[in-house]
Amino acid sequence: MDRVEPYHFDLPHQQWRPHQFEVIQELLEVKDGSVYIIQALTGSGKTSFAAALGKDNRVIALAQTKLLQEENYGHTYKFAYLFGKGNYPCKLLDDTASRCQHKAGPRNCSLYNQCTYYNKKRAAMASSKCALNYAYFMTAKWPALRAKSPNYLVLDECHLLPDLVVEHASVTVTELDRKRWGLPDFPRIAGANSGISLFDRDKPESEAAKWLGQVLVIMKRHTERLELKYKSDKTVQKMYEEAQNLMYRTESTYKSLCEQPFDWFLRSGATARTVRNKRVPGFICKPLTARHHFPNIFLHGGKTILMSATIGNFSTFAEELGIKAFKTIRVPSVWGPEKRPVYYHDDAPSIGRKTDDAAWDRQARIITTMINSVPDSWSGVIHCTSKNQSNELAGRLARLGLGDRVWVPPLTGTNGQMAAWEVAKKQHKGRLAISWAWWVGVDLLDEKIAIAAKVPYGYIGSDYGQMRMRYDGKFYLQCTAWRLMQGCGRTRRGRIQDYDTDGHKTGLVAVVDSNWRRVRNYMDDDFLQSMNQWN
Numbered sequence: 436m437d438r439v440e441p442y443h444f445d446l447p448h449q450q451w452r453p454h455q456f457e458v459i460q461e462l463l464e465v466k467d468g469s470v471y472i473i474q475a476l477t478g479s480g481k482t483s484f485a486a487a488l489g490k491d492n493r494v495i496a497l498a499q500t501k502l503l504q505e506e507n508y509g510h511t512y513k514f515a516y517l518f519g520k521g522n523y524p525c526k527l528l529d530d531t532a533s534r535c536q537h538k539a540g541p542r543n544c545s546l547y548n549q550c551t552y553y554n555k556k557r558a559a560m561a562s563s564k565c566a567l568n569y570a571y572f573m574t575a576k577w578p579a580l581r582a583k584s585p586n587y588l589v590l591d592e593c594h595l596l597p598d599l600v601v602e603h604a605s606v607t608v609t610e611l612d613r614k615r616w617g618l619p620d621f622p623r624i625a626g627a628n629s630g631i632s633l634f635d636r637d638k639p640e641s642e643a644a645k646w647l648g649q650v651l652v653i654m655k656r657h658t659e660r661l662e663l664k665y666k667s668d669k670t671v672q673k674m675y676e677e678a679q680n681l682m683y684r685t686e687s688t689y690k691s692l693c694e695q696p697f698d699w700f701l702r703s704g705a706t707a708r709t710v711r712n713k714r715v716p717g718f719i720c721k722p723l724t725a726r727h728h729f730p731n732i733f734l735h736g737g738k739t740i741l742m743s744a745t746i747g748n749f750s751t752f753a754e755e756l757g758i759k760a761f762k763t764i765r766v767p768s769v770w771g772p773e774k775r776p777v778y779y780h781d782d783a784p785s786i787g788r789k790t791d792d793a794a795w796d797r798q799a800r801i802i803t804t805m806i807n808s809v810p811d812s813w814s815g816v817i818h819c820t821s822k823n824q825s826n827e828l829a830g831r832l833a834r835l836g837l838g839d840r841v842w843v844p845p846l847t848g849t850n851g852q853m854a855a856w857e858v859a860k861k862q863h864k865g866r867l868a869i870s871w872a873w874w875v876g877v878d879l880l881d882e883k884i885a886i887a888a889k890v891p892y893g894y895i896g897s898d899y900g901q902m903r904m905r906y907d908g909k910f911y912l913q914c915t916a917w918r919l920m921q922g923c924g925r926t927r928r929g930r931i932q933d934y935d936t937d938g939h940k941t942g943l944v945a946v947v948d949s950n951w952r953r954v955r956n957y958m959d960d961d962f963l964q965s966m967n968q969w970n
Contacts, residue, residue, distance in 0.1 A: 444487035447511065453769050455480045459487045461764065465738045467584040470758055472593070474746040475766035476961060478929020481742045485589040486512035488740075489564035495582050496566045496589040499599070503591065508566035515555075515562035519571050523552040534665070569595075573603050573732055574683070584737045593741035594917050597755050597910070600725035600732065604691035606684040608650070608718040609708065616657055616678070621718050622646045624703040640696040643703065643720050647689040654682035688720050695727035698906065700899050709897070721899055723906040726757030734758075745920045747957045751913045765960070772964040774934040777923055778805070778945040780969045786889045786948040799831035801947050802886060805969065806837065806867070809943050814866045815884020816873050818922045820891050822846065825869040828888055832867070840867045849876060874922040883942040885926045890950040891918040909957075916957035919946065923962075945969070 439456065441448040458473070462484060465471060475481045485496045485508070498504050501518055508514035520533035527544060528534055532552035535544070547553060559565040560577060572578045582588040590596065613621065624639045661675040692699065700721045702708070708717035722728060733739065746752055749763050768775070780801050784794035802817065817832075819825040822843075829841040842859045844852040849872060860866045860881070867884065874891055892915050895901045904911040923944050927933040935941055955963060 441483075444490045445513070446483055446486060448483070452480045454766050455483060458484055458764055458766060462488060462587075462740060465587075465740075467738060468736050470734070470739045470761040471741065471764060472746060472749055472753065472758075472761050473740065473742045473764045473766065474749075474959060475742060475744060475764075476768045476770075476929075477744050477924065477927065479766045479769060481591065481744075482507045482512055484740070484742065485587070485591070486514070486564065488587045488589070489514075492585065492587055493563050493581070494565070494587045494589060495572075495578055496564070496591060497569050497572050498566065498591045499569055499595050501568065504566045504568060508564075512564070514564045514566040515559045516566040517555050517559040517571065518568065520552050523550075523555065526550060569599050570603075573599075574687070579732075579735060582733075582737055583735045587738045587740060588733065588735070590733065590739065590741045592743060594743040594745050594752070596729065596733075596741075597725040597914075600729050600756075601722050603732070604688055604728050605721040606647070606681075606688040606718075607708070607720075608681070608685075610716040612681060613716075613718075616653060616681070618653060619646060619649050621703045621705075621707065621716060623705075624701045625707075639701045640692060640699055643699070643701050643718075644689065644692045644696070646703070646718070647685055647692065647720065651682065651685045651689055654678060654685055658682050691722070691728050691731075692720065694731060695722075697727050698723045700902050702898065719899070723903050724755060724910075726755055729756040730758070744924070745917050745959060745962075747913055747916050747920075747959055748909075751909050751957065755907065755910045755913075768961045770934045772961070774936060775927060775965050776935065776944065776967045777962065777965045778943070778967050778969040779949075779951065780805075780945075780947060783947045783949045785950050787950070795827070796831060798888065798947055799828065799835060801969075802828075802888065802945075803832060803835040803837060805886065805943060805945055805947075806884065809884070809940070811840075811865045813883040813943070814860055814864070814868075815882040815886070815943070816868045816870055816879060816925060817884075817886045817888050818874055818891070819869060819871045820889045821871050824889065825871050829869040832869070837867065839863060840865050841869055842866050843869050844872065849873075853877060873925060874918050877925060878928055879925045880928060880930075882926050885923055885942075885944045887919055887922050887946045887951075888948065890946075890948045890954065891915060891922065893918075912954050913957045916954040919951065919954065920958060920962050 441451060444459065462471065473481070473484070485494055488494050496508055496514060498508065504516040509516040520535070521531045523532040525532050525534060526546040526549050532550065544550065559567070560581070567578055608618065612618065622642045624642055657678045658675070661671055661678055665671050665675045700719065700723050702719040703717070705716050706714035707719055708715050753761050782797065783801055784790060784798055786798065817828065819828055825843050829843050832841050840863065845855055847855070852872065856868055879885070893900065893904065893911055895904050923946065926942055926944065932941060
């Protein structure tokens with residue numbers, strides 16, 4: 436038999452990457468109803484797995500970001516990609532397609548064939564390969580219907596799924612919301628039906644569902660009223676969008692609560708919410724876990740493939756998603772551990788709330804020593820977990836001689852911070868961003884330094900955060916390990932220049948908080964193999 440080449444699967448590669456063809460072969464043999472969890476580091480060709488399956492099958496690939504949909508799946512692998520209606524213009528109105536006046540029957544519109552959204556939707560529905568985002572999949576009906584046997588449903592960036600599912604099934608209603616929309620008084624509920632804390636009603640989930648049902652009816656009326664008014668008066672646009680948003684959140688939470696009334700965080704009444712350390716009225720309904728809801732949303736009897744560069748402990752991950760039977764694939768890194776070292780220092784302190792000044796100073800000296808060991812033209816990021824910690828570490832590093840290099844991002848969104856960072860880098864070579872917000876979601880392609888100054892444990896300053904940690908401490912540690920590994924990978928994006936070769940160091944990645952050992956059982960084997968003691 437002739438050798439199988441990438442072009443046989445319509446892949447735009449001249450040759451196979453290591454292990455790529457073997458993974459594709461195994462996935463082509465997947466049976467209906469099977470769930471596969473794949474761990475494959477950046478640069479191993481995860482997106483190509485989904486693309487190859489689409490050669491002779493229908494594939495729906497889901498991702499979190501539009502950029503991944505459009506660039507990786509759309510432009511590189513020719514997937515038909517589709518965003519929500521709000522991302523496309525309406526040819527009839529001076530507005531977006533989400534304001535379509537023909538929702539009951541869009542084909543009645545005289546410009547239906549010119550509608551960008553519906554043309555994109557038709558292409559996605561007809562294509563053997565389509566890329567959607569998670570939010571669209573969880574709210575639209577047709578993708579779930581199509582994701583049945585014999586189709587493949589590919590869940591990219593799957594480590595994000597627990598939080599995405601929880602947020603999809605969550606709603607918070609403030610006292611301002613209640614008064615503004617004329618909602619019923621908040622029921623008096625305090626606790627969770629998981630057995631973790633006490634509550635003052637025998638069945639708080641029933642009380643919560645009853646109240647949400649009433650709210651849903653009211654918000655549907657408001658949305659319909661405001662939509663009619665909006666067609667003739669654009670000034671009500673913001674009010675209409677806010678009503679619609681609350682209606683959608685209420686609807687998804689109400690449905691989830693009725694279908695799976697297990698393990699919820701419920702707070703309602705005069706002291707339900709905390710704002711600036713003060714208890715205020717409100718209603719909070721959030722799942723403590725995704726395990727009861729993920730199967731209902733994503734497992735439809737077809738072939739389900741979950742993929743991520745960071746899985747860690749497969750059993751802990753699968754348990755959190757309620758996946759009872761699954762198979763795993765670990766795609767070995769194409770870069771040996773000696774080419775992607777992550778350094779730790781035996782004298783690094785354990786960083787936490789009770790860390791004293793002497794320990795902070797010791798950590799700053801270790802970080803300074805590491806940075807001074809590499810070319811002073813190297814720029815990079817030092818990860819912290821708060822704005823205050825970033826400022827304090829920047830001050831310590833400045834006093835140790837790095838004052839002209841350290842830079843703390845402004846209090847803006849990620850896009851604003853990255854734009855400011857590009858300017859800061861041009862002002863001085865070897866800039867060091869002391870950031871609390873770049874653990875995930877940024878590609879530092881020009882930078883060569885990534886140092887974790889603190890293990891990024893999840894926030895437990897809220898009642899919900901504490902309850903979720905107590906509900907499943909293992910998953911709490913798994914999330915911490917994910918964030919730590921993601922942060923260390925910001926400068927290693929799968930390119931040959933991102934890795935050491937022939938003994939030549941091309942970057943510096945390090946963890947300077949000895950607490951990393953607490954989460955080592957939840958780290959990927961590839962990451963653990965790369966851990967090296969600093970000499």
